[in-house]
Amino acid sequence: MHKSSSLIMAVIGLTVCFNLSAKKEVEVIETPASDARIEYTGRTLTEGTDVSYDWSGIYLRVRFNGPYLAMKCSDTKNCWFNLWTDKEMAPEADRVFMVGAKDTLVVLAEGLGKGEHEVILQKRTEGEQGRFTVHSFLTEGEILQAEGRSQRHIEFIGDSYTCGYGTESSDTNDPFLAETETENCNLTYAAIASRYFGADFNLISHSGQGICRNYDDFRPGYNMPDRYSQTFDEDPQQAWSADMAPYRPDLVVIYLCTNDFSTARQPHETIFAGRYIELLKKVKANYGEDTPILCLASNVTPFSFDYIRNACMMSGLSNLTYVALTSGIHNYEGDLGASWHPNYQGHVKVASCMIPYISTLTGWEMEEKPYR
Numbered sequence: 073m074h075k076s077s078s079l080i081m082a083v084i085g086l087t088v089c090f091n092l093s094a095k096k097e098v099e100v101i102e103t104p105a106s107d108a109r110i111e112y113t114g115r116t117l118t119e120g121t122d123v124s125y126d127w128s129g130i131y132l133r134v135r136f137n138g139p140y141l142a143m144k145c146s147d148t149k150n151c152w153f154n155l156w157t158d159k160e161m162a163p164e165a166d167r168v169f170m171v172g173a174k175d176t177l178v179v180l181a182e183g184l185g186k187g188e189h190e191v192i193l194q195k196r197t198e199g200e201q202g203r204f205t206v207h208s209f210l211t212e213g214e215i216l217q218a219e220g221r222s223q224r225h226i227e228f229i230g231d232s233y234t235c236g237y238g239t240e241s242s243d244t245n246d247p248f249l250a251e252t253e254t255e256n257c258n259l260t261y262a263a264i265a266s267r268y269f270g271a272d273f274n275l276i277s278h279s280g281q282g283i284c285r286n287y288d289d290f291r292p293g294y295n296m297p298d299r300y301s302q303t304f305d306e307d308p309q310q311a312w313s314a315d316m317a318p319y320r321p322d323l324v325v326i327y328l329c330t331n332d333f334s335t336a337r338q339p340h341e342t343i344f345a346g347r348y349i350e351l352l353k354k355v356k357a358n359y360g361e362d363t364p365i366l367c368l369a370s371n372v373t374p375f376s377f378d379y380i381r382n383a384c385m386m387s388g389l390s391n392l393t394y395v396a397l398t399s400g401i402h403n404y405e406g407d408l409g410a411s412w413h414p415n416y417q418g419h420v421k422v423a424s425c426m427i428p429y430i431s432t433l434t435g436w437e438m439e440e441k442p443y444r
Contacts, residue, residue, distance in 0.1 A: 100140070103215045105206035110134050111218035113319070114195075114274040115312055117303050126203040126304050128235045129257040129275035131161070131194035133220045138213025139184040141191055146174040149202030154194040154258050157181050160220075161192055161267065163259060163416070163444050168196070171204065188216060196256045198235045198278060199305025224271035224436065227321040228262040229300060229351070231331055232279035233370070236260045238410025239419060246410035254410050261414075261422035262325070264443055268427055269436050272319065278305055282331035284347040285339045296328055297351040314358035322434050324355050325426070327368040329376045341379055348383035356389060364433040366426070367394040371401060395429060397422065420444070 103110075104121035114130030116123050134141060150172040154165035157180075171178060180191050195204060209215065228234050236257035238246065246254065257263060257275060266273035280287035281296045299305060303312040314320075328351075332339045355365055367384060369377035377396035384392045402408060402418050409415030414422065420443050431438045 098212060100142075100210045100212055101214065103209045103211065105208055107209075107215060109215050109217045110209070111221055113221070113272050115276075115303050115317070117310065122205050122207055124203055124205040124304075125195070126199035126306055127275060128195060128198040128277055128305075129263070129273065131192055132206070133190060133192050133218040134180075134209055135188060135190045135216040135218045135220075136209075136211045136213055137188055137216065138211055139182060139186070140179075140210075140212045141181040141189070142177055142179045142210040143193075144207040144210070145171055145176055145178060146205045146207065147171040147176070147202045148204075149200075151195055151202045151204045152197045152255070154196050154256070155180060156192045157184070158189055161194065161258065161263075163264075165194075165258070172202075175207075177210075190218070190220070192220070194258060196236070196258055198255070198257075200279070201255075203304060203306065221319070222270055222272045224269055224434070225319050225321045226262070226266055226269075226271050226273045226430070227324045228273060228275050228277065228327065229296065229324065229355075230262070230275070230277040230327040231281045231296070232277075232413060233330070233419075233422075234260060234262055234275055234277035234327055235279050236419075237279050238413035239416050241409030241413075242406075242415055243410070244404075244408050244412045259416040259419060261327075261419045261426060264420055264423035265426050265430060268423070268439075268441070268443055269430065269434075271322070271436075274321075276300055276305075280331055281328070282334075282339075283328050283351065284343045285332045285334075285337070287331040287334045289335075289337075295347065297347050297354065300351060300354055320359055321363065323364050323366060323430060324359065325366045325368065325430075326351065326355075327370070329380060330370040330372045332379075333372045333376060338373075338375065339379075341382070344379050345383040345386055348380065349387045349389075352384070352387050352389055352392070361390060364391040364393065365389075366429055366433060367392060368426070369394065369396045371397045371399045374398075393429060393433060395425070397425060401425065 105123040111133040155167040239259040303310040407418035
């Protein structure tokens with residue numbers, strides 16, 4: 073538990089003195105992270121007045137009056153974040169920064185004009201980079217009700233492609249380096265497709281994970297069908313329930329199987345099908361039989377589509393659509409980044425293949441506008 077006495081005392085409307093700069097001391101209002109006016113999208117856990125999370129892509133919206141917004145927070149490792157002020161999320165963030173310590177004060181906005189403002193803060197790196205906890209927000213004016221939640225929502229379940237591993241790299245020889253900002257979930261096919269439709273999204277993704285076999289047989293018997301049931305990516309003990317989320321997705325996209333076929337090995341199809349069906353049933357149990365699921369087979373091998381199609385057919389479930397991505401989707405001289413993962417341009421191409429299916433499955437109209 074966080075031990076700061078100021079946080080233990082924090083309540084809505086509490087006025088405290090805080091040194092905003094070396095020049096002056098002004099009065100600020102400290103608001104708990106759990107305040108209902110602050111909007112979180114993605115799996116979070118509230119303990120007392122703290123809100124914690126570790127999955128990629130989770131974002132919060134804070135709307136407030138006045139020129140200043142700061143956040144008291146903690147991180148177990150080194151998480152990177154994207155931030156936008158007074159605008160919706162876009163491929164380019166207004167600011168990128170890292171939090172790597174406990175009891176940290178981060179100034180999110182300052183020097184803004186009078187009136188209402190909004191900040192969106194997105195976790196751009198995955199659970200392995202740390203668990204992030206928000207303790208409270210500091211403002212000079214009142215915290216207002218966030219009003220940004222879309223009527224549309226997509227949930228994406230995947231591996232490193234969905235996490236954004238290497239999206240900001242243009243060289244296949246680059247290593248994975250979250251600390252140098254090469255991982256950015258906001259540049260993935262998931263974020264691109266969601267922006268195209270004006271939809272909120274959440275990611276349940278972890279690099280190296282497969283349906284029944286992880287990359288190079290790492291941690292056998294613990295795969296994405298298991299992690300999907302967790303509140304935290306990195307904590308198998310903390311179960312998650314759909315009742316914990318303030319939204320229901322209109323569509324769930326599963327983009328898994330690359331790691332199952334990694335290092336020139338092939339999983340037994342019966343085992344793969346059993347675990348894939350297990351994941352499908354968990355999604356249906358969470359959101360209902362009518363929720364459509366779009367199942368993507370990667371270009372790792374032509375067999376991947378057969379495995380996924382057969383699993384869907386064997387499941388006996390309805391509202392399942394399966395799609396194959398072949399090797400022709402990427403130009404290997406320009407669409408790939410670190411460790412042969414898709415870069416931003418590569419993810420644009422994946423999104424462009426998915427968008428017609430999303431339109432058909434949800435009824436959302438396709439517009440004549442760029443994918444970005």
